[in-house]
Amino acid sequence: ESGVELRVMVEIDAGMGRCGISPGIEAVALSQRISGLPGLKLQGIMGSVPGPKGDDDPALHQAKTKTNLQIVLDNKEAMEQSGLSIEVVSVGGAHCYALAIQMPGVTEVRAGRYPLMDHRLKSFLPELNPAAKILASVISHPIDGMAVLDAGHKATAPDQGRPVLEGIEGGDATRFSAEHGIVELEGDAQNKLNTGDKAWLIPYELGDSVNQYDYFRATRNGKLEGLWPISARGRLA
Amino acid sequence: ESGVELRVMVEIDAGMGRCGISPGIEAVALSQRISGLPGLKLQGIMGSVPGPKGDDDPALHQAKTKTNLQIVLDNKEAMEQSGLSIEVVSVGGAHCYALAIQMPGVTEVRAGRYPLMDHRLKSFLPELNPAAKILASVISHPIDGMAVLDAGHKATAPDQGRPVLEGIEGGDATRFSAEHGIVELEGDAQNKLNTGDKAWLIPYELGDSVNQYDYFRATRNGKLEGLWPISARGRLA
Incomplete structure (x- = not known):
């Protein structure tokens, strides 16, 4: 009634086992519900994918990360096939920025550690040096x-x-x-x-x-x- | 020359393996040196004794703590026997307050956790309830x-x-x-x-x-x- 329209992102659990709705049927149903409500505009989908642990094999972690990012992209597609329009596909975090920007459909990477880095991700992102000490x-x-x-x-x-x-x-x-x-x-x-x-x-x-x-x-x-x-x-x- | 006199405490390593001078000869020598310097007044001796770990046996920890507190008191005595006057004997921390106040010679207990407590010391200090949540x-x-x-x-x-x-x-x-x-x-x-x-x-x-x-x-x-x-x-x- 006030003419305000809130833009809404749907968060998918893309492997973190933490926040976000289960991928697939539940996520599509929630998105449809949002798009049917007055005052809301479904804008996009987001997901965070697990970062590496210190003893993870980089190649294996890369493969797992790709699978998890694909969960978000597959859900975007399922939403679109149900007639919805998805403008934003947002994924995190820093550890997968290089992979994520190569995957067609991703529009935003929440790469929190990118500007400053730390020791944990050093062996996985050798191109970035820790700046905060x-x-x-x-x-x-x-x-x-x-x-x-x-x-x-x-x-x-x-x-x-x-x-x-x-x-x-x-x-x-x-x-x-x-x-x-x-x-x-x-x-x-x-x-x-x-x-x-x-x-x-x-x-x-x-x-x-x-x-x-x-x-x-x-x-x-x-x-x-x-x-x-x-x-x-x-x-x- | 300005008439200022700084009061000095000598810290003994009483089992923490961290800060403080080694007990015994070194501690007495340092105290004598301080007491001979203009502008300084040797006031006392201090030491921190290790707290319990979660799986420590309380009785065993109590015995170890007493031994460590005794290091501080023995050093006080050694300093006094060398002619020095020791007013303050300060020990820490919260985990040993009840034991420390029973030991003749202790004049101060630095019992940091005493007012608020936490989970770590709960089983060792059942008389205190965690207040900070x-x-x-x-x-x-x-x-x-x-x-x-x-x-x-x-x-x-x-x-x-x-x-x-x-x-x-x-x-x-x-x-x-x-x-x-x-x-x-x-x-x-x-x-x-x-x-x-x-x-x-x-x-x-x-x-x-x-x-x-x-x-x-x-x-x-x-x-x-x-x-x-x-x-x-x-x-x-």
Whole structure:
């Protein structure tokens, strides 16, 4: 009555086992129902497909991903065959962007990690380098083989795995508690990372780490170029 | 020269393998050095002792904790025998408060979790109930045996373990991703937690969860009594 028309996307469960309606008959029935309601306009279909785990075989994961993306495209076709018009086909996430843009019918890729990357997807997306890193300070070096960082879970937010120490050959961040990170040092590294030194950690999983901070310190060639507010920080749901 | 005197605490490594100087000769030598420097006043000694892991035997943990607390007290004595005056003996954390206050010589317990508690220490401190909980909403109930919450790692911040679903017999929060929590439902619970329902999660480890929020919503008998700012939120080091 107010003349407002809401555009609606139907989410399909494309292998995540989480959100979205079951593919096939249910998804088509929901889409038809939406298209028959006043004030709503069925605009498209969306789905998220599972990302790789650390020990997944890249070729196998690629094949599985293609199958899952095809679920979304097949549902688009089924909807169109039932007389509906589907403008947008949106798929996620970052791990499948290169594959998704090659599949005819996909109109949008929600590639969340694409701009900043993290350690988790590094071996699957070697063309992208991690840009978001956490700067830690060494607060203790009690014995030759160990350094303690001032960055623990609060600074790094473990999701699926531990952050990774960068640039110290023979150094490995092995253990984190709320406010401390423990680095084990072997060989020539044993006397590195002394109290007061700085160390870089690459987040294993980007989203939760970024979520800890109010802004990025953006740098180019080692120089600070700006502070970028993270406006979504802590908006949890 | 300015007449300022800084009071100094010496931290002992009392079993954490993290920060603090080695107990014994090194600790006494450091304390003597501090007491000989102008502008510094040696005030006391501090140490943190390891908390229990989920599968630790409480009696065994108690015995280990006593041994570790004793390290701090023995060092105090060694410092006093070397002619130094030690006013403060500070130990942590919450898990050993009851034991620590019975040990003559302890003057301060840093019992961080004491006011709010969490799931991790529940079986070791049955006299304290978890007071800080995370309120989640059910956003999907795709099949009878599963509900999806809008609270994932970003809202709950896993440290040593997963948050625990409260109050739903047969319901278990089994899997979390950045923004989603998966609840498995068995028996009578299968049709509970429908879309739009609320669910409570008890943090497994308190510190990192609290750190996600700008304020507490403080309630008494189910009524909101105030908003308490979490001023240390996100101050990561």
